[in-house]
Structure formats: C-alpha cells, structure tokens
Amino acid sequence: MEGEKDLEKLSPELQEKSLDQIDLSDFFAELEEYHAEFNLGALMGSRSINLIEKGRIEKLEEERNNALDRIKEKYRKDLSRIGLNLEFIDDKNSYQDAKNTGDLEYAEYDDETKYEIWRLTNKKVIIHLVGTKRFLNYLDSFEKNQSLSNKEQPDEKQLEKSQISEGQLKGLAVLLRFLINQIAIQHDPSNPNNKENISGLLIDLNQIVKKCEKLKIDKDKAEFSESTETLSEYSKFSGCLKEYLLAKNNHLLDEVGGNNFGPSQWHIDCSKKNYLKKWKKTLETIDQIKENPKARALLEKVIKNLKESLEYAKKDLERDLLPIDTRTINPANKIEEEIEEDKRDAIVTDKRIIIDKVYSKLKKIK
Secondary structure, eight states, X not given: OOOXXXXXXXXXXXXXXXXXXXXXXXXXXXXXXXXXXXXXXXXXXXXHXXXXXXXXXXXXXXXXXXXXXXXXXXXXXXXXXXXXXXXXXXXXXXXXXXXXXXXXXXXXXXXXXXXXXXXXXXXXXXEEEOOXXXXXXXXXXXXXXXXXTTSSSOOHHHHHHTSOOHHHHHHHHHHHHHHHHHHHHHTOTTOTTOOOSOOXXXXXXXXXXXXXXXXOOOTTOHHHHHHHHHXXXXXHTGXXXXXXXXXXXXXXXXXXXXXXXXXXXXXXXXXXXXXXXXXXXXXXXXXXXXXXXXXXXXXXXXXXXXXXXXXXXXXXHHHTTSOTTTSOOOTTOOOOTTSOHHHHHHHHHHHHHHHHHHHXXXXXXX
C-alpha cells in the first residue's frame, strides 16, 4: 500500500474544482474499452495474429502502452483529487501457471505465439487508495449536497447539485469493487507474499463504510449496496481479514440450505471419499483460523454455521432412507434413483456417520 507521499500535490486550480463534479463513470468506461480492444478474444483476431507471427509484436505492444498512457494521463488529476493512484502492472501469475491451468488452450498456435498473446493480455489495473482523507472528503461532498435537497425551499441550482448522478453512482460502485479486490488480493491466504493486516486502507475502512452507508442511495442500486455490505464485513473482521477470506473462499459462511456450494449442500454431489475430504479440509481451515487470537468472533461464527449445515445435511439425508414411494425428494438432491436401494442406503449411512463425527469434533473446539 502506497502512502500519502505518493499523492500529487494539488494546484490551486485543481483545489478549487468541486469534488462533487468528479464523475468516474467515463474513466471506468474507457477501461472497459481498453479491455475490449486488448483482451484475449480481440488479440485472437487475424490482424493481431498476423503481426505476432511476423515478429511485429512491438507494434501491438506500442498500441497497448499508448492506450494505457492515455487513460492514465487523462484521469490522473481527478483520481489524485480524491486520493487515488492508478497503476498498470503485470499479472503475478506466470506463463507456466497459465499453461498449467489450461488458460492457453485456446488455439492451435505454437508455444512462442501463445506466449506473446499471453504477455499482451497480462496487464492488470490496480487502483491504490493512497489518500484516505481525500477520499473521505469526496464521499462527504455527496452527503453535504444531499442535505441541500432536505431544505424547505432549495433553489433550482442547489436542488440540481444535491443529486448524485447515475454516472457518479455507477463510477463510485465500480470503484468500491476495485477497492474490495485490492483488499482481497493483499490478504489472500493463498498468496505467500501477502502482508499482515496492517494496511492504511483497513485502518480507515470503518470510516469509509460509514460514509457510504450515510449516502441515501436507493435500495435497488444493488451494485453499490452489495459493495458497501462487503466492505462492512471486511471492516468488521479487519483484525483477522486473512482468516475471514479463508473461510469465505472455502464457503464456510455460505447460507445454510441456500443456492450455493456451501457445506450444507456438499452431501448432494460428493462421493463418500470426497465428502470426507471436504470436511477434513474444513477442520484444517478451522485450525488456521484458531491461530489468530483476533479471530475469536469469526471462529464462533464459522463453527455455528458449520453445525447448522451439518444438521441440515443430516435431515436431508434422512429423506433418502425412506422407501422411494413414500419419501419426499429434495429437488436439489442428485443421488440417482437408479442406484440400487441397498447401495443408496449404504452411501447415505456412510455420510451420516461422517456428519456425526465432524459435529462431535466441532463441539469440542474452544
């Protein structure tokens, strides 16, 4: 995380510009246009492939870099005005990682051509929040303007200023999503290079959440509301965000009985072997969470959800032990009817045994 020193000093002219005039929707629209032009699909076009095969990769690289520079320069002042810094970096995943995950199995080209395509599409956009005070002032500007509309007789100019435009709201929602991704990447438990939970962004996250919640945004603005809720969760678990993301990424906080891939649904599609494997990994994850003394509340939340998930799964499996002509089938249950009844009952019984053992272990965790 960069610091205040990375912020551009504002000229008097720039400082006079009203914060509520800044609309980031055009900035994000141009980023989308850039990705549309230089994504994998676009670079699979005949012109790009011809240039690559003719060894003119530098032509495409120059076009890409020019596009990035234009965006960065065009919006540099507005971003700095609200405490943000834009950076384009190479993806941390290596070319070999991309090959191993099958991301390069998109065409019958030689390895050299595939490498060049990967290299061109490997730029990531990072938005650093380097001036929290400026960003809070930006959010304040919307709140202050909204208060104008609550006056008994605001004049037309004041009333016009009091509204957050659709563009501003969209830009703010996308920005919050970028910040969420930034936090998640920095605290990703699978990233061996991640840092301890001490970033400046996390320190001020609670203030950012409060400012966002104060804005009178219609509930139907789902993207903004969801981003605010996510940041609120991050703020709540800021002392153990690494562990929170670990639990979240492993679905340990998924709604019980919901339309998800959480532990209350694992019994549906898993074989006995895989079902046991999932719960073994879950218990290992709990051990990792326990290592952080600040994760006590999170640990209790996870264990409570897991117990309820096990109870739900056990009841669901009991339906499968009833005679086929009398039992109520869970519509989500994928245990095939053609399985012989004795085999089906054995599968169900095995999973219930696993459930009882895991539940017993969860009860002993303190």
